[in-house]
Amino acid sequence: MEPILLPLNYDFSAFHVLLPLQGKEFSFSIHNVPKGEEFLRNAKLECNEELRSILRGVEHLVQERLNQSVDLHTFVLELKDVLERILRTQSLHSLPKPAFYADLCSNLDAVGWEHLVWLADDLSSLHFRVFDSAGREHILLIDLPPGFPDVQPTASANLPVPVDLRSLHGASLKDIVSQYETAIERYQEFWKVMEDVDSRVWVMEPDHPSRADVFRRIALGGHCSLSILVDPLSPRSVPECRFFGSDAFVSPLRKLLNSGLRKWDQSRLLIANLEAVLELTFPSAQDTDNEDMSADCGICYAYRAQDDPASPNMGAQKGSIPDRVCDNANCARPFHSTCLLEWLRSITTTRQSFDVLFGHCPYCSHPIAVKSTHG
The missing domain is CATH 3.10.110.10 (Ubiquitin Conjugating Enzyme)
Structure with a gap:
């Protein structure tokens, strides 16, 4: 690949250079680059510690190449040649016995x-x-x-x-x-259980489960979902569960889970047990409307908030997920609390009591509230 020269100012007297070499990308900056066909005698080379370490002992050679180069592109190619020689020599010296x-x-x-x-x-x-x-x-x-x-x-x-x-x-x-x-x-039993999960229900997360993933987020429909964290050494035991969605929909499921664990039978696979305890049949990706399954925020249309490094769910990915849902069972749109907070603050009819904002759902106008972290 050819070196990339990125100007750092309007008069093209300073450049940032990206130099791909041997599968790596070296970067450095050059300042005081003259205009026209002048030599680069007054130009100044600035590089990071890695490149400085590689060039240690040959600084005089680099300066000589800089003084004798008629333009920046010529010098970059000269420096590339110097680096190739150094790296080739280092590779020979590092060969095993x-x-x-x-x-x-x-x-x-x-x-x-x-x-x-x-x-x-x-x-x-x-x-x-x-x-x-x-x-x-x-x-x-x-x-x-x-x-x-x-x-x-x-x-x-x-x-x-x-x-x-x-x-x-x-x-x-x-x-x-x-x-x-x-x-x-x-982990044979663990993979058998997780393969059954992946084949029978709509797995919303991870997008492409690997054999190392112990977490699944399963769609329930109505913009609601269930997160499970499975013990790989005891995969048929009760997993750690967390429901997401409208309280009108998920509160009965929480009660069924808490009161129905006596139905749990470790001779059955995980999904069969969950369906028996929760008294439902999980929808599959093949027979359910995508819109009904969507867990994206109804305001920013993204699943994960890009500006929030915290992750409240049980997965390993970064970015907060929708954690507030419209309580209208016919709507049940999910929202990031931060998005809903910003939306309500932009509406003149929103009222505030202490640290809670009260307004209406952007979709169905049902009353909705969100706690303000800023008072």
Whole structure:
């Protein structure tokens, strides 16, 4: 990719430069750039600590290239050449010891080459494929330090609970793979339960559930939903539940959940138990109107408020979700409290008592109130 030169002022005497190189993007600024065909003798180069560290010891060479360049583009290409040489030399110096390659091949023989699906060009990381007892494919990512095998590799996989490898100090790749295979078998029941959830109901969140996700937000219809947090080690037990929506709709469901837990039968899957306790059938994505399922804020038309870093729901994503709903059961539009607050403040008929604003729903004019955080 070509370098990108971004002017920082109207007279084009200062530029911010983005220089893509070896999969990274280096950035720096140049000031006092002359107009016309003058040399860059008086130009000043400003770079961050990373680039300054790479260029340490060759500052005189960079300054010489700067003095001899007739324009900014020429200098940027000269600097790119210098950086390529330095990075190439650093890469050669950082190559692992010869024993590293023999140990790696020996470890791969022990694991089985048929499990290897990807290997980095510099041999710093690799991916193994393993299958569980239900035939699910799992990818295990392993990073190899230059000091391998004396230095412990790090590993990760898409599991609901990370695997602790601290007890495997000095372990081989086969030991690490075996540890993950054991962990994967531990979550067979969890994945069976979550696959049943994903296939039977309308999952609003996450958009694309992974095998590590223990959270689901399930549509109930009428702009209402249920969030569940499932214990991966006991997936058939009662999950942590939270209802979202109009009180007229969700209050009876809360009461049914609290009073009907005696109906919970761990021989059944999660959705079957929830339907029995809540005395309902969850709507599916195939047979329900999208508008009825929507949980987007009725004012900003977004699900997550972009200006709020807090996340009150049980998911890992950032941004607050609609937390105020119109109490009119025929409307039941959801809103972010911040959006509703701003809307009510813009309406002249809104009245305030202490820290609560009273007004009307933007859709149905039903009375609605929201607490002001600003008094």
